[in-house]
Amino acid sequence: MFPPRILKIATALTSRAFSVGPVCLQGKAPDMAEVRNRLREIVGASTNWKDHQQAMAERASLSEHLAGSQSELPAKTMKDSEIEVHLPLGTQPSLREKYLNYHNTVRFGRILEDLDSLAVLICYSHTWNKELDRSPLSIVTALVDKIDMRKNIIYPDCDIKFTGHVTWVGKSSIEAKMHMTQFHDGAYSPVLDATFVMVARDPENKRAAFVNPLKLQGPEEEKIFQQGEINKKRRVDLSTASLLKVAPTAEERTIVHSLFLNTLDTKTVSFRSRILPPNSMWMEDAKMKGLEICHPQERNIFNRIFGGFLMRKAYELGWANACAFAGSRPILVAVDDILFQKPVEIGSLLLLSSQVCYTEGEHIQVRVHTEVLDPLTRQHSTTNVFHFTFLVEKAVPAVVPQSYGESMLYLDGKRHFNETMKSQ
Secondary structure, three states, X not given: OOOOOOOOOOOOHHHOOOOOOOOOEOOEOOOHXXXXXXXXXXXXXXXXXXXXXXXXXXXXXXXXXXXXXXXXXXXXXXXXXXXXXXXXXXXXXXXHHHHEOOOOOEOHHHHHHHHHHHHHHHHHHHHOOOOOOOOOOEEEEEEEEEEEEXXXXXXXXXXXXXXXXXXXXXXXXXXXEEEEEEEEOOXXXXXXXXXXXXXXXXXXXXXXXXXXXXXXXXXXXXXXHHHXXXXXXXXXXXXXXXXXXXXXXXXXXXXXXXXXXXXXOOOOOOOOOEOOOOOEEEHHHOEEEEEEEOOHHHEOOOOEEOHHHHHHHHHHHHHHHHHHHHOOOOEEEEEEEEEEOOOOEOOOEEEEEEEEEEEEOOEEEEEEEEEEEOOOOOOEEEEEEEEEEEEOOXXXXXXXXXXXXXXXXXXXXXXXXXXXXXXX
16 A cells, blocks of 8 residues: 555653654564564553553553543544564574474464554554653454455465554544565565454543544545445444344244254154264364463553463464364464453453354364353353364365254354355
């Protein structure tokens, strides 16, 4: 769209030499470590756990810098939030081990962590007030709208480049679109496109806060912004039609009944007697579970568990589930509609449950549900729902629901799969 600006990383905020996005630091784009350092500077966070808690307590005083309405804030352009960040896996071999997996490719869970950090910084670039040393906003991930893969292989020894900018703005929400490319065979080629939706909240992360409006420059930017409006409407429509709220469509009810009829034992002709059709697996047998104890090491700049960490753990469990189900190594096709319903506190017991909920040909649709367990009250609270589409080298068994609840999971998985295939 336009040449990406290179982010300048400055060590001293008080010098005000830093402006998020506008200048180049000695001709080099920053890396992910610098991105995370900059985020800590923006909110006044500390790398020390004890100091970090104190710094977060002091953020309450920044509330006086919040805008009373969006009209009080200056409009920003898309160029104001443009960022380019490098991941030098080729030129800095010391980084590779963190990103390397057993199959000698890049761990995609690490890429999810990097995308989450970058999306937050892009939004801070849009809302940055150069008159302040620290931002009064707490910007957090609300939704990963879509991640579409453009290449199946990410090389562990070739440099990666991330670019991105704000594409749509509401009153307190911001859509950020990012692109990842990798240098191979003498040129950068596309790897993935990602769209994140972030929300701005007050310094204590208790209520919504206004963000700068977006000033559009030219028909191309207007088209990009309009796509953001379309994305918002699509999310509202999908939420309205959720199977947790309304009954399946007539076509979907027919599908469920057909699945039921295919499992009836013709010898007994009984509603209770069910048999598994050939080349199929009960959904109950296509699950995988995990548990994480949420330690301070995985905290974000707001003293909660880092959303990128949650995405990495969910992806890795979903990948393992698909791998065990198919009996071969799955390749990620898309990440769709990751919803962050509730923050995860440090010290939480995080329960992860992965379910193969739909298959078609060589494709596997996986849903990962995460919840926190309070060991004192034994109460469970849903925090996230993740949807992943994988591809394997051979046709996979069909998954067959037995209960009504599993049938709804099946239909939900089919919906997400069909939505993913539209953009392929």
